[in-house]
Amino acid sequence: MNINNMASKKIKVGIVGGTGYTGVELLRLLALHPDVELTAITSRGDAGLPVADMFPSLRGYVDLSFSDPASANLTACDVVFFATPHGVAMSQAQVLLDANVKVIDLAADFRLQDTAVFEKWYKMPHSCPDVLRDAVYGIPELNRDSIKSAKVIGNPGCYPTTVLLGLAPLLEQGYIDFSAPIVADAKSGVSGAGRKAEVATLFAESSDSMKAYGVAGHRHHPEIHAQLTQLANADIQFIFVPHLIPMIRGMLSTIYVKLTDAAQAVDLQALYEQRYQHERFVDVMPAGALPETRSVRGSNQLRIALHKQQAAGYLTLVVVQDNLVKGAAGQAVQNMNIMFGFDERSGLEVLPLLP
Numbered sequence: 001m002n003i004n005n006m007a008s009k010k011i012k013v014g015i016v017g018g019t020g021y022t023g024v025e026l027l028r029l030l031a032l033h034p035d036v037e038l039t040a041i042t043s044r045g046d047a048g049l050p051v052a053d054m055f056p057s058l059r060g061y062v063d064l065s066f067s068d069p070a071s072a073n074l075t076a077c078d079v080v081f082f083a084t085p086h087g088v089a090m091s092q093a094q095v096l097l098d099a100n101v102k103v104i105d106l107a108a109d110f111r112l113q114d115t116a117v118f119e120k121w122y123k124m125p126h127s128c129p130d131v132l133r134d135a136v137y138g139i140p141e142l143n144r145d146s147i148k149s150a151k152v153i154g155n156p157g158c159y160p161t162t163v164l165l166g167l168a169p170l171l172e173q174g175y176i177d178f179s180a181p182i183v184a185d186a187k188s189g190v191s192g193a194g195r196k197a198e199v200a201t202l203f204a205e206s207s208d209s210m211k212a213y214g215v216a217g218h219r220h221h222p223e224i225h226a227q228l229t230q231l232a233n234a235d236i237q238f239i240f241v242p243h244l245i246p247m248i249r250g251m252l253s254t255i256y257v258k259l260t261d262a263a264q265a266v267d268l269q270a271l272y273e274q275r276y277q278h279e280r281f282v283d284v285m286p287a288g289a290l291p292e293t294r295s296v297r298g299s300n301q302l303r304i305a306l307h308k309q310q311a312a313g314y315l316t317l318v319v320v321q322d323n324l325v326k327g328a329a330g331q332a333v334q335n336m337n338i339m340f341g342f343d344e345r346s347g348l349e350v351l352p353l354l355p
């Protein structure tokens, strides 16, 4: 599609992996997007099934049926979202790019520029390093200008979005004392693990319990580390521990940082408010507020609160988001809006659901 026509004409959108949690979340957001025509939604096992038969929440809004990924007419789209496991998008990206189709991958295929690091953590070779080189890491509040002209977006992991947006204002000003490691203690609802059947996410295993996991190493550590290093222009020590908690959606990250002497004389609350004042989807709450995951459920909002820590010189940040929205599908739609010159808020002005 010619970029000059974009304001008037709907773009054709394909979703590979329409039966998973981020896939159905993309459908929920895109079904009401004024500039989008849903064109192809894939499933390997349920090709031919009307989407609304699997997801009654979409009855009356999505009248397409699933198509098999091998026969779906994805090259007729303007953009294709991959809401699939790691490794799927990179196997198809070049064919789509050759057909002038933009790609937004919700998995990790285009997040890590260092292919050796990707291969170590994802246990597979990277099949298209050339495409990766031109891909943009899709956090609009940090990379908006690059996203505008991107053809391929590596949509961030859910945990990294909370940590990076939580720390960006301090890193940009050089206000973190790197003599102590940055610590991020993060919690996710079970939808973060996807819809596929797994013992760990069975009701009886996860509904009345809480656990840390990936303590020895989680694949979001190198993703966060790479972005922090870039933002800080310095190598930093970073400790990250994710936890699974008994709720369906939502993510809360508590981040502990040591401040430089200079930062301790600064009004950091004012710094954060100023840094994010024009960002529709980042809310800096009043100093000392206690953000709750239910305050963002179903919305693309991410909320941050600053707390001066009892230990001298430390700051604690509490960040919440919905892992399926700002942590995945909502951020992907925000990226699409920027890539196609739409209003960044289109399809995303959804209020959080409470209670």
Ligand SMILES: NC(=O)C1=CN([C@@H]2O[C@H](COP(=O)(O)OP(=O)(O)OC[C@H]3O[C@@H](n4cnc5c(N)ncnc54)[C@H](OP(=O)(O)O)[C@@H]3O)[C@@H](O)[C@H]2O)C=CC1
Residues within 6 Å of the ligand: 016, 017, 018, 019, 020, 021, 022, 023, 042, 043, 044, 045, 046, 069, 082, 083, 084, 085, 086, 088, 106, 107, 108, 156, 157, 158, 191, 192, 193, 194, 195, 196, 323, 324, 327, 328
């Ligand atoms: N859940 C979350 O909170 C977040 C997830 N992500 C990432 O987004 C991606 C999707 O996650 P999520 O929706 O939770 O995962 P799900 O397990 O819920 O869904 C995966 C989807 O991929 C499809 N699929 C699986 N293998 C293939 C394949 N080889 N070719 C084509 N389609 C395939 C499945 O459909 P079918 O079997 O019908 O073909 C299904 O629709 C993952 O990479 C995940 O890491 C990122 C941020 C947050």
Ligand SMILES: CC(=O)N[C@@H](CCC(=O)OP(=O)(O)O)C(=O)O
Residues within 6 Å of the ligand: 106, 107, 108, 156, 157, 158, 159, 188, 189, 190, 191, 192, 193, 194, 220, 242, 244
């Ligand atoms: C609760 C839970 O299991 N969460 C997932 C992270 C979801 C996500 O963002 O994953 P990707 O980086 O794989 O896209 C996990 O820790 O594996």
